[in-house]
Amino acid sequence: MNMKELQDLDRQHVIYSWKAQGGVKPVIMDHAEGIYQWDVDGKRYIDFAAGLLCINIGHGNKHVLRAMEKQMDKVCYVGPMFGTEPKARLAEMISEVTPGDLDYVFYTNGGAEAVENAIKAARLYTGRNKMYARWRGYHGATAGAITLTGDPRRWSAEPGIPGVVHYFGPYPYRDPFGSQDDPEECGRRTLEVLKTQIMLDGPKTIAAIFMEPIVGTNGIIIPPKNYVRGVKEICEDNGILLVSDEVMAGWGRSGKWFGIEHFDVVPDIITTAKGLTSGYVPLGAMVWNKKLWDHFQDHPFVGGLTYGGHALACAAGIANIEVYKKDKLIENSRILGERFATRLEELKEKHPSVGDVRNKGLWGTIELTSDKKTKAPLAGFADSERNVSVELTRRMAEMGLTLFAKWDFIFMSPPLSITQEQLDESISIIDKALEYTDSLIG
Ligand SMILES: Cc1ncc(COP(=O)(O)O)c(C=O)c1O
16 A cells, blocks of 8 residues: 555544644654664655654664564563563663662553552652652653643643642753853752742652653753752652653663763662663563662552563563663764764754754754744744644655654654764754744744
């Protein structure tokens, strides 16, 4: 079947996420290899979104495919009350790469479920019910995770679960507390606001503070180190658990195994998914430190999922971690991340519609503006009127590159296996597409 026929079939039955169904017309993909994917008409695209920030090792990795085949010949799945070799070995391998004493793994099917279980674990462990989560954070689409989310995706899910309180995190480019472009000062002021909020709210009523170590889908916002360390201190002083949501930041995306490592802070819980299996099969995890592990030796952890610890998914996870290590993908993300930063700065210099560029490793954003001086948005928050991102991504796709863009953000997150030449080629396409956003300024 060709593109048109498949699109017609697709539009008769398939419901797409986050959208009114009327305007949906997906490109139908056929196969993929490395950083490339091909549609059913044979057109090739650079996958500059790594699927949805998950295909970290690249598409079609033979080592992972062989490991999955081997596991399929044995068994794909046993009940979650049983152990399997892949389940035990993957947990050991995760514990070796997570920071500090984060050594104990509860398997889920994806990121949001890892977050749901972290909410549960924090409540059970502390006996408190309040969850703190950042404005401009995203934690998933299930009931608890979407309530923690601090962006418009939460609005239609309100009132959500009880006990969730949002706080401001640092956003140096748009600091609401008046210290624009001075990250440390922004961190200091934002921390003072958080301390005051917690004092008024009752520190002993708070079970956990959730944060993405680097904010993902709200604009790759990199907090200053003093802020993250300050949050950790608040947690330690008040018996609050720190949960680092590494669903997007983990597995080399930011140039380290986990995003929180940039700040020399060890959280109590990590939630993860995506790059754990690079999307070859869905798998997520909640990882505990020793304090939680010890507590739950004689207190039941009241939570479970039919597919938790899925043997095939765990086999894919093991093979993924082997690829990360053998192909030095975390190092590649860090090293190419430096070149990426230079190339992004060039785009900022050149294009009047580029207000800010930010990246850590192979994870970056271009924040669009209609006025570099005032930082006025170009598309605007929620981008409901102008649909700039739709036209921008359409133009890039025409030139053979797919990525994820929304509001005033162009997100860039290629597979970590990308080469310097492929990175440069991708930036050239983005450079060309920015002529469109420049033209909107007039
Ligand atoms: C930081 C973060 N947490 C949680 C999630 C939810 O993960 P999933 O879509 O696998 O449920 C996402 C998804 O993008 C995410 O970026």
